Structure formats: C-alpha cells, structure tokens
Amino acid sequence: MAKEHKRPDGRKFDELRKMIAKVGVVPNADGSAMFAFGDTVAIAAVYGPRQLHPQHMQDPSTGILRCNYDLLSFSVYDRKKPGPSRRSQEISKVTEWALLPAVDLSAFPNTVVDVQIYILQADAGTRTAGINAASMALAHAGIPMKDLVCSVALGKNDQQLIVDLTKEEEDYHEGEGATDFAIAKLANHDEWTLMQMDGKIQPERVKELLELANKVCAEICTVQTKALKSVVETGDEK
Numbered sequence: 001m002a003k004e005h006k007r008p009d010g011r012k013f014d015e016l017r018k019m020i021a022k023v024g025v026v027p028n029a030d031g032s033a034m035f036a037f038g039d040t041v042a043i044a045a046v047y048g049p050r051q052l053h054p055q056h057m058q059d060p061s062t063g064i065l066r067c068n069y070d071l072l073s074f075s076v077y078d079r080k081k082p083g084p085s086r087r088s089q090e091i092s093k094v095t096e097w098a099l100l101p102a103v104d105l106s107a108f109p110n111t112v113v114d115v116q117i118y119i120l121q122a123d124a125g126t127r128t129a130g131i132n133a134a135s136m137a138l139a140h141a142g143i144p145m146k147d148l149v150c151s152v153a154l155g156k157n158d159q160q161l162i163v164d165l166t167k168e169e170e171d172y173h174e175g176e177g178a179t180d181f182a183i184a185k186l187a188n189h190d191e192w193t194l195m196q197m198d199g200k201i202q203p204e205r206v207k208e209l210l211e212l213a214n215k216v217c218a219e220i221c222t223v224q225t226k227a228l229k230s231v232v233e234t235g236d237e238k
C-alpha cells in the first residue's frame, strides 16, 4: 500500500492555496488585476489595443497579443537579476499561447494588446498565477473575449496527486519525486490552452490529473468572476 502522504502546509490533496483576486490594481493601465495562490502573487496590466510599431509587424486582418512575464528581483529568496532570461522568454510565450484562444482581436487590425505580468512574490506556480491575473486584466480592459482563462499547476509527490504545488512540494525528492504539470483552460469550454510538465507521470494517471484540473479550475473561475463583478458593481470599470 502506498505510504500516506501529508502535505507540508496541511492542505488536502485537491485543495488550492488561499486565492486572492483584485481588479483595477494599476489605475493608469487600460485593464489590470492581481491574482495570488498563497505566497505566489502576480499582477498584470493591459495596454491597448494600440497601433503596432514597427509597421512591418502589423497584421491588417487582426490585432496581436504580446505578453511579457518577469519575476521582480525581490520576488525570490536569491535576488533575481533584472532583465529578460530564457525562462522569462519561454513563460511569456506560453502565456501568450494560453490566452490567445480566449481573445478576439479581429476588430482591431494593425494593433497590439500588450500584457505585462510581474511576479511580486514567488512560491511556485508563478506562470499559472500570471495567466489568471492576465485573463482578468484583459476582461477589465474590455478586450472581446469568449471566455476567461483559468490556470493552475498540479502534479505528484511520490505517488500522490496534488494540486497547486508550493516550491517545497516542487522540490520533493522522496520515492518517485515531484511532478509539476502546469495547465490552463478556457473556463467554460472543454479546451486546454497550456500543458507543460516537469518530472514524470504514468500516462494512465494523466486523465485523473485533468479531472482534478477541471474541478479546481471551476473554483479559480469563481474567484476571478467575483473580482470582476465587484468592479462592475462599484462602477470602477474602464
């Protein structure tokens, strides 16, 4: 029988960290939001649609989405050197791909919508918190969207499936070690927009993991929607 696995912070295997979501955190942006999973805190600010320069990059049939993700220097224990890295470039690109299926920029030819994502505090799952914040910020900016995007990292410590891993859980080395599986999906459609994995998992357990992802994404969507609705109700919408 598999050894009983207790999570370091006492959460149940399918329990997310405490989520906090706020909209309108960057007043000068066209749309903005923050999203936190426990000690992982992301902010996103959206600018545009605005004319894209240089002109040769413009697409006369649609606007384009351009995402930039980075960790702030003080967000991690060892100071992070400012400026882009291979990691931040990769995460910026996968974030763009994760959000793109939700937005429709066909009414804004030759333009760009810039999404700036910064991580204030990192305790694993930063790309997923960033995607959640960015999806809310796009909605706050009034960008036409067919759905919100919900994102979370799931995985495995030894043989136990778990959701929303902390850095301590990502660094687990006992038994089969840790698996970190970041996903994003359209909240109300059966469409995955991100799947990235570090570690190993038996193919037959992926289905189980995706069922778990569907369940917790519904909880994430509820938190995102509540934050967006509260802005509409208080009249602070853009």
Ligand code: CDP
Pocket: 071, 076, 077, 078, 080, 087, 122, 123, 124, 125, 126, 127, 128, 153, 167, 170, 182
């Ligand atoms: O953050 P996410 O899980 O999406 O991506 P990762 O590349 O797997 O990074 C995992 C974690 O490592 C981050 O959330 C940070 O807590 C930590 N990290 C760090 O301490 N210093 C860095 N330069 C990069 C990541």
